[in-house]
Amino acid sequence: MSEEVFLTNVRPMGGDATSVTIRDGAIVAYGDHAPEDARSIDGDGAILIPGLVEAHTHLDKTLLGMPWYRNDVGPRLVDKIDNERAQKRLLGIEPARQSMRQALLSASLGSTHIRSHVDVDTDMGLAGIEGVLETSERLRDIVDIEVVAFPQSGMLIRPGTATLMEEALKLGAQVVGGLDPSAIDRDPKGHLDVIFGLADRYGRPVDIHLHETGELGAFSMELIIERTRALGLQGRVTISHAFCLGMPEQDQVGLLIDALAEARVHILTTAPSFKAVPPVKRLMDAGVVVAAGSDGVRDTWGPYGNADMLERAVFVGLRNNLRRDDEVAMALDTCTWGGARMMGLENYGLAPGSRADLVLLDGETLAEAIVSRRPRKLVMKAGRIVARDGAALMVAP
Amino acid sequence: MSEEVFLTNVRPMGGDATSVTIRDGAIVAYGDHAPEDARSIDGDGAILIPGLVEAHTHLDKTLLGMPWYRNDVGPRLVDKIDNERAQKRLLGIEPARQSMRQALLSASLGSTHIRSHVDVDTDMGLAGIEGVLETSERLRDIVDIEVVAFPQSGMLIRPGTATLMEEALKLGAQVVGGLDPSAIDRDPKGHLDVIFGLADRYGRPVDIHLHETGELGAFSMELIIERTRALGLQGRVTISHAFCLGMPEQDQVGLLIDALAEARVHILTTAPSFKAVPPVKRLMDAGVVVAAGSDGVRDTWGPYGNADMLERAVFVGLRNNLRRDDEVAMALDTCTWGGARMMGLENYGLAPGSRADLVLLDGETLAEAIVSRRPRKLVMKAGRIVARDGAALMVAP
Secondary structure, eight states: OOOEEEEEEEEETTOSOEEEEEETTEEEEESSOOOTTOEEEEEEEEEEEEOEEEEEEOGGGOOTTSOOOOOOOOSSHHHHHHHHHHHIIIIIOOHHHHHHHHHHHHHHTTEEEEEEEEEOBTTTBTHHHHHHHHHHHHTTTTOEEEEEEEOTTOSTTSTTHHHHHHHHHHHTOOEEEEEOTTTTTSOHHHHHHHHHHHHHHHTOOEEEEEOOOHHHHHHHHHHHHHHHHHTTOTTSEEEEEOGGGGOSOHHHHHHHHHHHHHTTEEEEEOOOSSSOOOOHHHHHHTTOOEEEOOBOSSBTTBSOOOOOHHHHHHHHHHHTTOOSHHHHHHHHHTTTHHHHHHHTOSSOSSSTTSBOOEEEEOOSSHHHHHHHOOOOSEEEETTEEEEETTEESSOOO | OOOEEEEEEEEETTOSOEEEEEETTEEEEESSOOOTTOEEEEEEEEEEEEOEEEEEEOGGGOOTTSOOOOOOOOSSHHHHHHHHHHHIIIIIOOHHHHHHHHHHHHHHTTEEEEEEEEEOBTTTBTHHHHHHHHHHHHTTTTOEEEEEEEOTTOSTTSTTHHHHHHHHHHHTOOEEEEEOTTTTTSOHHHHHHHHHHHHHHHTOOEEEEEOOOHHHHHHHHHHHHHHHHHTTOTTSEEEEEOGGGGOSOHHHHHHHHHHHHHHTEEEEEOOOSSSOOOOHHHHHHTTOOEEEOOBOSSBTTBSOOOOOHHHHHHHHHHHTTOOSHHHHHHHHHTTTHHHHHHHTOTTOSSSTTSBOOEEEEOOSSHHHHHHHOOOOSEEEETTEEEEETTEESSOOO
């Protein structure tokens, strides 16, 4: 990537208009002195933000582009888990194809980085991991995809899964996933010892789905924080969902938040509206990194997700009652810098030297652009255009 | 309206394809026998639903089409109320113009009926009522607008407001509004006696904003139900927001729901994600009419609303964890038949004899169309096309 690009008349984060020089896939400088031979692109007064970060989704099992799945699944968590494992074969939810579809949709919506949890279980084995790694390789110039080996059906309760988790890491999955150590795996110590053992041996980050609420979730969170400290994994561990931080006992929530901040454990929220949720503003004020994600996008769990991280920012704002313009910008932060810090991205952002992963938003002010969620005018990955006016340049299968 | 329309290849509520004959603004029959001389419109396989019902909004004070308002309002309810009264003059929020903008946006999104609360206070007097009534008249062939006289700044605490409320009814406002009898007006008996006194004398329905939570809200709700019974107003009273029905004490919520059902008092929800909310499914199962609304659309209270009642159905679904296809349809019901029953609309629906207030949705199934929220293909009001492909035919000021 040696082409120079001169992107004119853009407003970084909604500020004053300027131009950006991009070389070798990175932001070189701001200002209106066009370099010689640079390809000029007119930003037309759009708002410039860094690439959106989809920090929690499930690329392997979206139903995008498939015939509509009529959902009549039972109400319990285990109903949804068992149904999904069965439907994967019945419907033919092919991980490589489906992850391509969702990842290109994400790119069209301005996401330049995705962390995807990918199911590992004794039915499907590593088929999901292989499929998403294939997509990750095919889309390497369009969107960065990080793969979490995720024991969706439980690990200790399904013997053989822990071995598959290790094989997933050897195959190329970058992150060790986990799931409800008590509620699903029935053995919090055992579950976390395996997860953190893998992270320690392979030098990998950890990202644990923690749906457990109230005191049970708080206990699991304490165990996670203890292991993070003991293994020196500060800054490398994420707790996804973390509904227990929405418990009514505010003193206890305060102690947990202090401990998360001290151990630099990150929180990922999808800002769901029917569950208790982590208090985003309070966490950020305490110095905890908060990232956001779509979770499932139109899958057998539910029909709603659409992979739009601007809409997710709106959901974070609505859920946390963030109404002022500075608060709306804070909601967006969970979908940009928050996700980047959670994933440990290097050279992320708008400063000179940053990788030119950029999005141009149509909008009067930053807050207006966020709440309006119009089609993205331009999406760049490492200085190359990957989507224009809401459409990815590469066509999905 | 005597033109005959033959709308072909549409799928009522996502069912089998058929054609609809429309005459004199009403649905005459289904089936593929085209009447002579009818104007034929190809529905192209779209899903046919009755007009969406925006059952709670504030047309008089949206900022749509005005320069972006930078929100830095304080956190208390009274901060937002006082700020708004001040900004109306400072920004020049002209009720006739602003209500035209929002009502036409609503029409473009498929709403054929709107209930709008309109501020009545001793600063603005009846300017809001006059402006929205003007819009209601101008748009009479495009969208039905019902006006609620709404004492946003309090009634008893601002002497003169009750007199203005009565004048608003004489001027043409159809519904008597109210607001937090205890929390705002500091006199629940006094507030409700005035409201229900007006309803009784003028023979009007009642729609009360009740933000009061927990026991306080439950007490106000009891007072409202008592007056509904005493005055024979069953089926004519709506409680908007009703956050107290989201209180944790399930036995008490059950008693309130039984009393609402018995007195045929309706519940309006906006399905907010940061507040406790009425349990939609439980209410509907108990026979209570549940309607939905956007509440404020981009105003000085907050930037988020967009007047899309399909998006509101998604919010109702997300907030109430409605995931199955039949549950997603139930969420839409709050934005169609629920609103129609709340407002007492006659001849609403898809049955022969109903008024031809219709929307064509692009979608594979009803649930798919709802969650996808694509631009509405066609919107008809009394058999006339008022919007196509997401755009209203009439241009907003």
